[in-house]
Amino acid sequence: MLRYAVQRLLSMIPLLVGVSLLVFAMLHLTPGDPVRLTLGEDASQEDIDRVRRELGLDQPLVQQYASFLGRLVKLDLGNSLRSRQPVRTELLGRIGPSFELAVASMAIATVLGLAMGVIAALRRGTWVDTAAMVTAVTGVSAPTFWVGLIFILIFSVRLGWFPSSGRGGLGHLVLPALTLGVHYAASIARVTRSSMLDVLKEDYVRTAHAKGLPWHRVVSRHSLRNAMLPTVTLIGLQIGALLGGTVVVETVFAWPGVGRLAIDAIKHRDYPVVQASILFMAVAFAVSNLVVDLLYARLDPRIEYT
């Protein structure tokens, strides 16, 4: 298992090189001059040229990419073109908040989604099922920026329960986490419901009932555990995506996460910051995928990694 994990981690290296090359190429193919953007409407050409030289943007592209890779090997991500701060510092400052938000949202999404999915499966065809699935479809279709604004309106402006935006205490986390949580809960609920329905039809579930096991044990030990595999996959993928930042929700709630850092950097063609944040997103996604695969082995002893 350890060997498998190490193998998978090593196989990420070509993936990351590929991602960095793709991002580099796309950035330089997109029109827009970072120097002109940073210096603004009033800059003179003399200033523009000088700053371009200083930042090494006058070098041939191949050379720029080579020196980027060379630094990357030493884990040096370069300096932001706009703030001139080390990209590492800028990125590290954003990972914490992104992580906080991802964990809180997934906790909400998992609890809410599993509960809705299990209840809907157990009460299949009743109004409870219909209500749960209508809620799920609504949750997954409503755009998060809209849900976020509605939450601000209700819970901050009208009720005054939670702060409307920004990061600070636990209270600040509630609304953005709830917005994302409700959104992701919807797909978890749907997947859980359908795999629960499959499992409930299995012979061993009927046997468990016949043995006279209490109802809650049949549901939790015999059915849910076996129905979890697709749900775990889904949650793993969602965490990967959430860690990479959720631009829309971060913007609505002024949450200082990786997504906002990346979007601001893209807008201003801050090449090193874009590179670094996209690489981080790729790593986050790949690692959470790996964790999911390893979890499979625990959930289903038939799966073995060698």
Place this chain on the structure above:
Amino acid sequence: MRKRILPLALMLAAAMFSLLAQAQKELVVLEVADFLRLDPAFGATTQERSVQHIMFNSLVRWDENLEIIPDLATSWSLSDDGLVWTFQMRDDATFWDGTPVRPEDVKFSIDRVLNPDTNSSRRSAYTYIESVAVTGPNTVEIRTQAPNPDLLHDLADGTVDVLSEAFVTRVGTDFATTPELTMGSGPYKIVEWVRGERAVLVPHEGYHLGRPNLDRIVYRFVPESFARVAALITGEAHIANRIPPEEVDGLRQDPSVVLLEVPSAQLVSYELNTAKGPLADVRVRRALNMAIDRQAIIDAVMNGLADPATSPTGPVAGRVEFDPFPYDPDEARRLLAEAGYPDGFELTLHTSNGRYLKDQEAAEAIQAYLEAVGIRTTVEVQEWAVLTELWGKDPMTDPKQAWIVGRSAPNLIFNLRRLYHTDATLSPTAQTWTGYNNPEVDRLLDEAQQTFDEDARLALLQEAQRVLWEDVPFFYLWSVRLVVGTRDNVTGVIVTPRERLILNYADITTN
């Protein structure tokens, strides 16, 4: 007995604590975006300039009408040849660490911007300064290569704010990258800066004008406009910058919110390619400017929060205000026919989406007006990064282009020259490469540049504006009004036409 004393003491402590907490005057300000750099030689966004205004001092500053007022300088005089400015400085100003602000620091700060190795992004605006010399215990002299009455405005702009020579020399290029590496002499000093999240400032106790009013200023960076409005309504924030027009009516109903409305010095126009093709003909440009009903567009898409253009420059001292262009589609059609385009022509409007207030919505309205007089208009909505590329495109290659730009004018001659003088308009390396060429405008601007008599100079600049308004090099739109929301217990907030939020005199009243 002891049993009774303890809760009593606790209650007393709690009461005192809440009193203390109340006495703390903390002002929470919501800005649209984070600061990137706090070093005045670099940071030049409106929010950076705003926070620099309370962290640093300069020889002179602007007041709310962009008139020059003293700051560290108590008085100044100019030599007869117009080349040497002598500033008398106050002797009681200190940096946050208690060291005095000396004329040597002034010289150091200006020299630092002029030094190419510093890589100041604003260097070229100051290269007309020949030298800076300390000529007395509180006297500093600035010599310019040619007479330049705009020196005072350039000093007020912020780039050459006075820094501590000792401190900056010690920390080098890391200056102002973190609160610990920042040193100013202004009324508030920065103590915390979490990028993307917030910055916190506390009073400079030894400030030469006395301790400022507030105990803490907290800047928070909130990009979403509705989130700013929500925080202002709930009282989480005291000041919210850039209130969007659609929220203004609602906030006016709220008795606990006061809206400050300030006409911006930024003139929003479509700059035109006038090198050749239809737009090279003044009749076509006039037709363009007459084809739209500015006030109707302003009312419809901006909730009335803009003023139609009345001058070839934004609101700035010395500008002449003309009558706004009449909305006259019949005359526009007639002018087009007279210029040889009875069936109109094709025009592309390149607009940003959100860079300027309601830019895209306005472009769509303008398109409808232009179509009505026969100008077949395409609206291209582009990312700002892509739009800036158009500034450097040869006007001879594709003449039927117009692109949106808001240019603000720190001072009259600077603005007129960079927009309309052939030094700029015919230069591939300038930011306004439009191909516009009017020898009369060149002559008037050149003469004004060399004229030191304030009245004679103003007369030349006003004549240049008259010529320009006749010749309409751009498709002029409007100047927007910046709306800043404050809680009703906040006083002393100044918003300048340069869109800077000045908090030096801000206070919170307790009612």
